[in-house]
Amino acid sequence: MPQVRVALAQTNPLVGDISVNLDRCFAAVADAAAAGAKLVLFGEMVATGYPIEDLAHRESFVRSAEDAVADFARRLDDAGFGAIATVIGHPSMAQQANGWAIAHNTASVLLGGKVIGSYAKHHLPNYGVFDEHRNFLPGNELLTFEHQGLRFSVVICEDIWQAGGPVAQIGQTGTDVTLVLNGSPFEIDKDDRRLALVRQIAKTHGTAVAYCNLVGGQDDLVFDGDSLVIDAAGEVKARGLQFAEDLLLLNFDETGGVEVVSEPSVTRADDDWQVWNALVLGLRDYVNKNGFKSVILGMSGGIDSAVCAAIAADAIGADRVFGVSMPSKYSSGHSRSDADDSAERIGMHLRTESIEGYTAEFEAGLALEGLAAENLQARMRGVILMALSNKEGHLVLTTGNKTELAVGYSTIYGDSVGGYAPLKDVEKTLVWRLARWRNAYAAQNGLTPPIPENSISKPPSAELRPDQVDQDSLPEYDVLDAILDAYVERRLSREEVIGLGFDSTTVDKVIGLVAIAEWKRRQGAVGPKITSMAYGRDRRMPITNRYR
């Protein structure tokens, strides 16, 4: 019975860096060849990285990707890998442009030094963070090919999420193995949805399925890997690492059976582990792919900056993390001691720059008081962080969380300054949960919990006036997060949210705050999406908008 050894190469490409991406693919094919693989499957658009957004409208870019893939086929052949079928994702020029989009989202099969077939994605996602109707033209043909005695068919990502798509037709082609190239970003619980979907496809159409996902951070997206291999009976045979590159090796046969070649190391764990690792990978890749040597952030002694610092240290190492404690006359004693404690636990750099003198100068010069004086303090801190960034070259991290972003509880050009927002999609109650999880994880492994217990347990405060706490102006965070979940993520109406049992005054206040904070969100830093509704590309709302 013919059996074909297939490798799923879960790699981490960088958008626009075509030659480096293909070098990495070359190394993966070499590894797979050494392990006896006859077919290598990569992720969606791995040659260019993904998503390329409006780079897809630039003819020179699309043509250079196509040329690079043709060169790559020759290079594989020259190196003795010509007999391996290599299935790789890239953009390609469409036959007919529609006046805006010019390209397909393509998967090509390379064999014997040539591109022997190409498949253009049929279903173009145009919701959430995706703009693929903007950027690509849809394909409408199937691609199946025989290789080493088995029949393979190729589809791309969204094609398997849409009923009546090419997958339904594949069942009639005698396909033994369906190859799926994916660029599927992490969301909490999405791994379970993917798994159920792929199992269903395998069982319905009677083919084994090799589902290869990208891995890595790209601006606000984190591709989590977690590639899957399912046999024709719907049984999971292998899963790729989450949040790391991987190479899965399996033997497929013509009965739809799958044999694991080497037991993969499995790192899958609970939701908190997944979220933490998504945040870590997102930050690491933003820093490294954009060429930063280090990050800098304000350390207030509060929970958000403590968690951001811990994520940063996990991502790039504590020696690349620089904290600045910036006390004012309203800062409590614990704000400094907790910041010190954070830095010591993590082993990061920490310095102190008091804002007192600067604040006093502006307050006097401009006769500021009340909200203007409160915002001023946050802006003095922003000026200091940006000055140190300009002087020393660090990327500034802004430490605000999703709940603050939702209701505008931040000072624009103050605590919001920065190029990357690690907690952008992490609501306040989840920040606390992650902090507890991370500390417990450290304790379980005999290591120092990185987050001071006091930062977790004390009442949150911006400390911009005497004895201020967040709950002076906001509902309790468990209530606030529940209202935001209902109103923003589930898009319930005001009446429906109140119907869940929340106080109508509170609901109206929250809805009003969400609306008037839109202009601030538009000017915010990018940060990693971990939910089904992240602020940013996922939720595009008008600024000028009277609807409440």
Added chain:
Amino acid sequence: MPQVRVALAQTNPLVGDISVNLDRCFAAVADAAAAGAKLVLFGEMVATGYPIEDLAHRESFVRSAEDAVADFARRLDDAGFGAIATVIGHPSMAQQANGWAIAHNTASVLLGGKVIGSYAKHHLPNYGVFDEHRNFLPGNELLTFEHQGLRFSVVICEDIWQAGGPVAQIGQTGTDVTLVLNGSPFEIDKDDRRLALVRQIAKTHGTAVAYCNLVGGQDDLVFDGDSLVIDAAGEVKARGLQFAEDLLLLNFDETGGVEVVSEPSVTRADDDWQVWNALVLGLRDYVNKNGFKSVILGMSGGIDSAVCAAIAADAIGADRVFGVSMPSKYSSGHSRSDADDSAERIGMHLRTESIEGYTAEFEAGLALEGLAAENLQARMRGVILMALSNKEGHLVLTTGNKTELAVGYSTIYGDSVGGYAPLKDVEKTLVWRLARWRNAYAAQNGLTPPIPENSISKPPSAELRPDQVDQDSLPEYDVLDAILDAYVERRLSREEVIGLGFDSTTVDKVIGLVAIAEWKRRQGAVGPKITSMAYGRDRRMPITNRYR
């Protein structure tokens, strides 16, 4: 021969303010009725304002718009306008959601107190600033109706821009008058393209065409009105005002003939007039629709702030415009005298706040020099403007132009602070041209030219170090704007841009600057789109991107 008097009501709605928008529509119907009209045509989505973006995903919003339109029909009937066919744009719930979009972009015909028919837009633009595949489901049916002896058909905006759309079918329905509801934003030269298209449709299908556009600013878009009436022979019979509300009245007959009821006042003029008025309307509506009483901006004595101040004064009156001169030790004498001259010519408020003391404090405290010290000066100015905004309630205008935005020639959280950027889509060479045009226009009308001649003629400088001029770090602006036009707007490749005759070192520098400024652009204020490629929703590029 039956003849029907039709009114085109070119109104300015506010997104989300359904009841106020419909009140305005009611007043327009009353005016039209008083003038003997039997049919009133409004713009696309006039009931909710346009574009509603992801409000389209909120079921409660869509249903409230539908209910409000049904109420509006009854209200018209109650007021004695039930015999007038009123054709109005609004969102409506689709029969079947696709998991993301739930609504149609709809036009309904109101008669006798009822909605007698609805049309769902067939062609959903999903390019440039538009995300309509994201936000709406397409329709596939025609709407034609008899009224007062003539046959009318209804289509919406993009439907007439796509060959093979519903317009081709309308020709076979015996339609006398095609009614087109539009939400078509201003771009330089777009008025000519619209006119040619509508004339072509009239001639090809042998129907008169009534094309009614919205007017008004909505975030980064400016709807310019300029509604059109074309007879079946393709002759222009009337055009609505540009950049103002209007009510056009015409008699249509069954031969496709059109008779003008009252000569409209025509304000159309050259491109510079159009651009200036687009900028004025965009600013006015952003300020007023968001409830600001006044604006504040830094007055450097340079051309950008002088032009912004003049636009603001034209938009909302000089008494609502507050300037701040913020000199440093590097400021030239003319920077203050030119700012004074600007303010005096315009009649706006101006105060002086030296940044010298603040800058010295931070420079000493943080040991800043070079670029860090230059950026610091811009950030001190940002802090002052934001503090005065917080204290006094002004909207901050950021005065940077499109060329600076393209190459990142600005300090983030410094001169970029603000909620609205009047020159966001105006390249530097056009800023100069507009300044000259505005001064000449004033002179022609016997008024004071608002922009100091010296601000126009002196070499541009950020004045962040001694004797600095922009051309220390940038190519001459005519060269720079030409390279940017080729590379960004026309999407030519590096090689193609060089092939136009530009120096390759300069081209590489510009391309590199455009790429690394993406993160700053993402955090920039909204501003009015006037070209076919504005930074913002028109051009969506990854931040993490190695392609040059």
